[in-house]
Amino acid sequence: MSLLQKLDAARAFQDQLGQLGVNAIGATIDVAGSATEGKIDGKRVILAGTNNYLGLTFDPACIEAAAQAVRTHGTGTTGSRLANGTYAGHAALERELSAFLGVRSAIAFTTGYVANVGAISTLAGPGDIIMLDADSHASIYEGAKLSGAEIYRFRHNDPADLDKRLRRLGDRCARTLVIVESLYSMLGDVAPLDQFCDVVKRHGAFLLLDDAHSFGIMGENGRGLAEVLGVEDEIDFVTGTFSKSLGSVGGFFASRKHDVAPLRSQIRAYMFTASSTPSVIASTRAALKRVSQGEALRAQLWKNCARVHEGLSSLGFTLGAAPSPVIASLMDSPEQAATAWQALLDAGIYVNLVVPPGAPKNLSLLRCSLSAAHTDDQVERIIEGYATVAQQLFDQPRAAATAYA
Amino acid sequence: MIVYDECVAEIQALLAQSHAGGSIVPPESDLIDELGLASLDVMELIEALEDRFDVAFPLNELGDVRTISDLAQRIQNLT
Numbered sequence: 001m002s003l004l005q006k007l008d009a010a011r012a013f014q015d016q017l018g019q020l021g022v023n024a025i026g027a028t029i030d031v032a033g034s035a036t037e038g039k040i041d042g043k044r045v046i047l048a049g050t051n052n053y054l055g056l057t058f059d060p061a062c063i064e065a066a067a068q069a070v071r072t073h074g075t076g077t078t079g080s081r082l083a084n085g086t087y088a089g090h091a092a093l094e095r096e097l098s099a100f101l102g103v104r105s106a107i108a109f110t111t112g113y114v115a116n117v118g119a120i121s122t123l124a125g126p127g128d129i130i131m132l133d134a135d136s137h138a139s140i141y142e143g144a145k146l147s148g149a150e151i152y153r154f155r156h157n158d159p160a161d162l163d164k165r166l167r168r169l170g171d172r173c174a175r176t177l178v179i180v181e182s183l184y185s186m187l188g189d190v191a192p193l194d195q196f197c198d199v200v201k202r203h204g205a206f207l208l209l210d211d212a213h214s215f216g217i218m219g220e221n222g223r224g225l226a227e228v229l230g231v232e233d234e235i236d237f238v239t240g241t242f243s244k245s246l247g248s249v250g251g252f253f254a255s256r257k258h259d260v261a262p263l264r265s266q267i268r269a270y271m272f273t274a275s276s277t278p279s280v281i282a283s284t285r286a287a288l289k290r291v292s293q294g295e296a297l298r299a300q301l302w303k304n305c306a307r308v309h310e311g312l313s314s315l316g317f318t319l320g321a322a323p324s325p326v327i328a329s330l331m332d333s334p335e336q337a338a339t340a341w342q343a344l345l346d347a348g349i350y351v352n353l354v355v356p357p358g359a360p361k362n363l364s365l366l367r368c369s370l371s372a373a374h375t376d377d378q379v380e381r382i383i384e385g386y387a388t389v390a391q392q393l394f395d396q397p398r399a400a401a402t403a404y405a
Numbered sequence: 406m407i408v409y410d411e412c413v414a415e416i417q418a419l420l421a422q423s424h425a426g427g428s429i430v431p432p433e434s435d436l437i438d439e440l441g442l443a444s445l446d447v448m449e450l451i452e453a454l455e456d457r458f459d460v461a462f463p464l465n466e467l468g469d470v471r472t473i474s475d476l477a478q479r480i481q482n483l484t
Binding site: 134151152164 | 443444445448451452455456459460461462463464465
């Protein structure tokens with residue numbers, strides 16, 4: 001068997017997606033223009049699939065900070081954090097992030113994916129155990145694989161199942177890192193994090209929370225689901241991203257209970273990749289300030305979530321979870337999802353098309369993500385776009401989606 | 406102590422429900438190439454077997470598992 005057979009297989013997969021009749025690998029946004037409207041294929045659309053939860057990509061203070069930084073420091077650092085890639089801005093961001101989260105130390109990474117891969121693969125090693133939620137993000141699976149630890153899965157968002165599987169490990173729990181997410185990116189469902197904390201504590205294991213999707217948007221102060229549930233002190237490690245509520249790119253690894261700073265010289269994904277450009281760090285710092293005073297933004301976001309969730313439910317869509325900034329409509333098949341996605345785009349609404357194996361349980365989804373920056377008018381236009389799709393869809397049987405619900 | 410034959414029978418029964426259209430397939434059947442399981446399906450099969458035999462099966466072991474027989478032997482070795 002030739003090495004190149006993998007290319008043939010990949011091409012066959014792309015052809016299969018192409019037969020759905022849409023550019024399923026991802027539409028190209030020609031111009032963003034604002035946090036909520038852009039141009040795709042020359043057509044103006046409402047952006048409702050960009051994870052831009054607080055709309056900070058076009059916040060004037062963030063843009064100005066980035067522009068000043070690029071003039072002062074240039075376009076890139078051209079080096080890793082351990083070599084020539086640590087600027088005063090990187091260190092300041094880590095201090096500000098630590099103060100915001102109330103953690104002992106925080107390490108900034110070039111992307112959220114890299115933060116997970118780096119932190120997980122370094123925290124656990126051969127002889128250790130990683131116990132992860134079955135619906136974990138790819139970066140968590142990759143970090144686990146790279147660690148050399150034994151890997152086990154527990155059923156998604158199921159504390160009783162985690163309890164059972166930790167019991168089977170016995171005294172090896174002391175070497176076990178349990179990994180959960182706060183808000184899951186595909187279906188928009190939220191973890192029973194307080195219950196997970198209880199189970200992990202009872203067995204003497206360690207808990208890492210990937211807070212990519214609730215950071216900035218949940219909690220009175222925006223510190224995420226753990227703040228809402230009052231369990232921040234129970235969590236051993238937190239990872240997160242700058243590319244959702246903070247509107248830039250990057251990631252972090254932090255802890256209230258342990259000092260993670262010494263791991264800087266151990267995490268290969270930190271040591272051997274270029275650091276974030278100064279402009280990215282500058283806009284992230286400005287965005288963090290906005291998040292820390294972002295009660296009004298969060299209130300607007302959740303108001304938008306509730307309205308779209310209600311609107312789509314009323315139209316007959318089967319939705320993945322209770323209202324959250326991720327509202328996934330479950331489709332019966334990849335073909336139906338692709339057709340609906342194209343119809344939505346034609347109606348001027350851009351969302352994400354998700355086909356197997358992109359989502360749990362091989363589901364096909366229309367994944368809408370909302371922003372505080374969506375105006376009331378845009379929210380209504382999003383629902384109207386879905387209404388157009390609903391008219392086309394709901395005279396057909398909906399076996400798969402109904403079965404899941 | 407898990408008996409190999411019992412383990413094979415359990416896997417065959419689970420696969421009969423999910424992928425083999427009600428049929429009992431031979432232990433030499435390849436899970437992916439012959440029975441068409443996707444990687445997610447394999448992991449769900451493992452979860453069911455862990456619960457059935459009350460064992461912990463590391464996903465790292467999956468790399469060498471191709472057939473029902475391979476999987477049964479791995480599970481037998483866990484005890």
